[in-house]
Amino acid sequence: MSLVIEGASLLGEGTTDLYVDDHGMLVDSAPAGAERIDAAGLVALPGLVDLHTHLREPGREDAETILTGSRAAALGGYTAVLAMANTTPVTDTAEAATRVWELGREAGLVHVQPVGAVTRGLGGEELAELGLMHRSRAGVTVFSDDGRCVHDARVMRRALEYVKAFGGVVSQHSQDPSLAGPAACCHEGELSGRLGLPGWPGIAEEVIVARDVMLARHTGSRVHVAHVSTAGSVDVLRWAKARAERDGTWSVTAEVTPHHLLLTTDLLAGYDPTYKVNPPLRPQEDVDALREALADGTIDAVATDHAPHARHDKEHAFVDAAFGMVGLETALAVVRTALPQLSWPDVARVMSATPARIAGLADQGRPLTPGSPAHVVLVEPDAALTVDRDASASLSRNNPWHGRSLTSRVVHTVYAGRVTVRDGALVDA
Amino acid sequence: MKHLLSVDDLSADAIQQLFETAADMHDVQRREVKKLPALRGRTVVNMFFEDSTRTRSSFEIAGKWLSADVINVSAKGSSTSKGESLRDTVLTVCAMGVDGLVIRHPASGAALQVSEWVDASVVNAGDGTHEHPTQALLDAYTLQRRLGSLEGRHVAIVGDLTHSRVFRSNIQCLTRLGARVTVVAPPTLMPSGVGAWSAAAGFDTSYDLDDVLRRDGGPDAVMMLRVQRERMTGAYFPSPREYTVGYGLTRDRLAVLGPDVPICHPGPMNRGLEIAADAADAAQSVVLEQVSSGLAVRMAVLYHLLAGESEGGMA
Numbered sequence: 001m002s003l004v005i006e007g008a009s010l011l012g013e014g015t016t017d018l019y020v021d022d023h024g025m026l027v028d029s030a031p032a033g034a035e036r037i038d039a040a041g042l043v044a045l046p047g048l049v050d051l052h053t054h055l056r057e058p059g060r061e062d063a064e065t066i067l068t069g070s071r072a073a074a075l076g077g078y079t080a081v082l083a084m085a086n087t088t089p090v091t092d093t094a095e096a097a098t099r100v101w102e103l104g105r106e107a108g109l110v111h112v113q114p115v116g117a118v119t120r121g122l123g124g125e126e127l128a129e130l131g132l133m134h135r136s137r138a139g140v141t142v143f144s145d146d147g148r149c150v151h152d153a154r155v156m157r158r159a160l161e162y163v164k165a166f167g168g169v170v171s172q173h174s175q176d177p178s179l180a181g182p183a184a185c186c187h188e189g190e191l192s193g194r195l196g197l198p199g200w201p202g203i204a205e206e207v208i209v210a211r212d213v214m215l216a217r218h219t220g221s222r223v224h225v226a227h228v229s230t231a232g233s234v235d236v237l238r239w240a241k242a243r244a245e246r247d248g249t250w251s252v253t254a255e256v257t258p259h260h261l262l263l264t265t266d267l268l269a270g271y272d273p274t275y276k277v278n279p280p281l282r283p284q285e286d287v288d289a290l291r292e293a294l295a296d297g298t299i300d301a302v303a304t305d306h307a308p309h310a311r312h313d314k315e316h317a318f319v320d321a322a323f324g325m326v327g328l329e330t331a332l333a334v335v336r337t338a339l340p341q342l343s344w345p346d347v348a349r350v351m352s353a354t355p356a357r358i359a360g361l362a363d364q365g366r367p368l369t370p371g372s373p374a375h376v377v378l379v380e381p382d383a384a385l386t387v388d389r390d391a392s393a394s395l396s397r398n399n400p401w402h403g404r405s406l407t408s409r410v411v412h413t414v415y416a417g418r419v420t421v422r423d424g425a426l427v428d429a
Numbered sequence: 430m431k432h433l434l435s436v437d438d439l440s441a442d443a444i445q446q447l448f449e450t451a452a453d454m455h456d457v458q459r460r461e462v463k464k465l466p467a468l469r470g471r472t473v474v475n476m477f478f479e480d481s482t483r484t485r486s487s488f489e490i491a492g493k494w495l496s497a498d499v500i501n502v503s504a505k506g507s508s509t510s511k512g513e514s515l516r517d518t519v520l521t522v523c524a525m526g527v528d529g530l531v532i533r534h535p536a537s538g539a540a541l542q543v544s545e546w547v548d549a550s551v552v553n554a555g556d557g558t559h560e561h562p563t564q565a566l567l568d569a570y571t572l573q574r575r576l577g578s579l580e581g582r583h584v585a586i587v588g589d590l591t592h593s594r595v596f597r598s599n600i601q602c603l604t605r606l607g608a609r610v611t612v613v614a615p616p617t618l619m620p621s622g623v624g625a626w627s628a629a630a631g632f633d634t635s636y637d638l639d640d641v642l643r644r645d646g647g648p649d650a651v652m653m654l655r656v657q658r659e660r661m662t663g664a665y666f667p668s669p670r671e672y673t674v675g676y677g678l679t680r681d682r683l684a685v686l687g688p689d690v691p692i693c694h695p696g697p698m699n700r701g702l703e704i705a706a707d708a709a710d711a712a713q714s715v716v717l718e719q720v721s722s723g724l725a726v727r728m729a730v731l732y733h734l735l736a737g738e739s740e741g742g743m744a
Contacts (some may be wrong), residue, residue: 190622196537196558196597199621271538315516317536319557 001416002031008039010368011189012344018044020374023146028370037419039378042411045348047079047110047375048332049355049364051171051255052146052226052303054324055112056082057103058096059088064308064395066100070109071393071428072306072328074420077377077410080111080356080364081306081328085122086147092117092128094136100140109420109428113359116140118159118170122148127159134166141360144171146226147323149208149277151177156212160221169222169253169358172212174233175279179204183319187265187280195268198319200280202230209233213240216250224358225254227305229279231289238298238362253319255303256290258327259333259400263287267400273314273321274400277305291339294350301355306330308396325400329392332377333385333406340407376414383409393426432544433730436562436601440478444606448570450729451722458721467736468497473529474522476502477554481533483562483696484554484721488531491727494579497529514547515539523547531619532556537594540716550734558592563730564695565598565707567723569606571715572650574722575691580607585641587613588654588703591620591665595695596654598690604631611648613638614674617665633700642685651686652693653678669702677701678708691715 003020010016013052019034020048021027050073056064064072066083073081083100085091091100104112116133120126122145133140143163150172150330159170175184180200186192188199209225213236215315216223228234240252259277265282267275275281293299307324314321342350348365356365366372385406387410389399413421420427430438439447457463459497473492477485485501492499502522515534523530530549532540544551549707555561573579584603590596590612603610612619619634620626627634635641641648656672666672673679678692683705686692692704692714700706708714 188621190625191592193620193622193626194597196556196560196594201621271541312514312517315514317515317534317539317542319536320515344698 002034003037003042003414004030004034005037005039005376005378008042008044010044011348012043017315018368018376020417024374026368026370026372026374029095037412038303041380043344043381044368045344045377045379046071046365046368047377047413047415048077048351049359049361050078050304050328051301051355051359053081053083053306053328054308055083056087056308058198062395063310066103066112067107068393068395070104070107070112071426074109074413074415075410075426076328076391077332077379078110078328078329079375079413079415080113080361082113082115082142082359084146085115085117085144090117090121091115092120094129094132097133097138097140098136105428110415111361111364113361114138114140115171116143118143118145118150119155122224124148124150124152124155126148127162130162130168131166134168140173141168143168144173144226146171146173149173149175149177152210153215157219159217160215160219160223164219169224171224171226172208173226174205174208174212176204176208179207185276185280185319186268187282189283191265191268202232202282205230205279206236210236214251217243217401220249222251222330223253227257227260227279227303228254228290228299229260229282229286231286234289234293234298241298253300255301256294256299257305258331259325260290260301261287261338262334263400266405269316273316273318274325274398276321276323277325278323295339295342300350301334301358302331302350303355304328308394309398311397314398325396326392326396329404330387330401332379333412334406336408337406371423374414374417377410380409380411382407385409430734433552433562433734434540434544434551435560436565436598441510444566444602447566447726447733448573448727451570451725454728455725458724462497463494465494466496467732468492468495468585471497471528471735472526473497473531474500474502474527475531476504476522478504478534480505484533486642487723487727488554491724491731495728495731497731501744515698519543519547523549529731546710551732552730555594557594559594560598561594562598563723563727565602566593566692567719567726568652569602570726571693571719571722572691575715576649579603581609582649583609583611584650584652585611585613585648586652586654587638589618590614590654591618591654592657593654599652600630600632609633612642613676614642615666642682647686648690649677650693655695655697656699656703673702676703680705680707683708683711688713693719
């Protein structure tokens, strides 16, 4: 069905109408008989793209399914998400990747792009079927053992070399297991010392980031640093990006999560597993460095690391509880709250255009101009949003934002010309 | 006060009030019939998710001498190996009408988390590497009986600080009672961020045990900590021999201490590693006195938490 979006503020500037034809493409004139959306006062952005989502299907459908995760994504303004490979079974074959891709298509609310595992079973030793996953209908281009670090330098080198054949990218969970032990769960510092929680030192991330950018340089490949969390990593990235740009034969990109832009390690003082994430929440000085790096382009993208968990998986002692928090529905508001000075074109860059480019999703993150697929999110920019975890479309409630006030609200989401969210509510609900 | 989760829950006055009750309980230990009716009709469950002999026995005897119905639940591994959450495990036990829950857990913060889920009074009997408040209370009680008062006294705490919940509770307890504390360990066994922490909490740090033992007349008491080799997954020190040379309370160091300086150890002791047999068995060693004090302190804690207003409990 064709669509007219009336009076939107395109990237926060000017006012325009957007026209969508029956094929879900933006066109330059109003189609006859089109459905209308009044977007006066709303900011129009390209649909958001998430480089880092855990959808839990297959294996933990009690925590999330591809359908429920897609619903949460649509409510958050997303039109594409990359589904991480640490499912049960692991997405490490063409068949597994294709199945995720098909379930995403059946859900039909966002583009669900599977991420393939780097190593078989996330074991860190043998390469997964990287080429077959790429050749499959799913067309996998991003590979990650997320949740675990590819810590063997030789395996990481081979993975980077191998994916060069088809322009793939390895997204690394940077955590040296010899520096952050198996129980590491709290930023190593005064608080972890006082609380007696196993420390997860920033250096455990930074040495892997440093190693991987050197391996990417050596192999002439692409490395993507998942969920950067420390100022030290930012320093390494700043150096690496300058060198990569000069050399022109390799590249390094990086993402930061919304929660690492706003929450600090102090929240762990009460041992609430809601705030247990990997990498852990860091002190304010790291948060400040991450904000600055996102604003100046050292960090390329915001990625949610949406990690839904069933309630009982969080109702353990802190060190035993599952890592992760949900984030798809609140990401835009958290970014706006953490970085109110970020311009709307910059928001579109870090949450849509650049993630789409990193993931190789050619029809996502494009400017809202005629000839592009109509992936659009419409945002009420100054709305005060009080988060209610029980209002979530996700199956899980591990929501750190419950009860908090955030700025900006996703009002409508359009995926390939189809309205998936209208007036803040799912259209399929 | 409904729970005892941390020494931080107690003011100096509350600690002294507990010590006064503990002194009365100490007298019970010398009676022929070691029984008070204070907790008759109350049910206390000792729920231990981690092996323990002395602490569990101490709480069990304390509860029984106060006439509580005491049940021991060895819950080691139950919540994880059978797939049940900690919350479900403790709610199941507490649904049986439990008044007091004494919990030991290998995870830091577990007692605090449990206290948020259950109606029973919760006593933290050791949570991971976080706190062991009754151990700190019994240590301070023992030293106060020996030294008269802790105000202005200098206590050295020596050993594996990183993995010690005893140290974390003792820092709070001793400084709250006016003691000056120096903690001594190799840098690898100092907790992360100890510099900022010590500045805020008002204790000193040192890597040099001999300097601490000799400087300014030496400490008024020495508290040795067990080297928790079972928690050590990395290279914390080169060899047991090197540790003993640097940080053990050896015969030579014992000679430096005055004969009236109490030596504490929370047990179990690694004789020959952190403490020489000569020191462990010296007349000034209060190790066994700590055990009997522990019983008195735990009786006092259970009494104050569970006896209720009419029995003189803390509100």
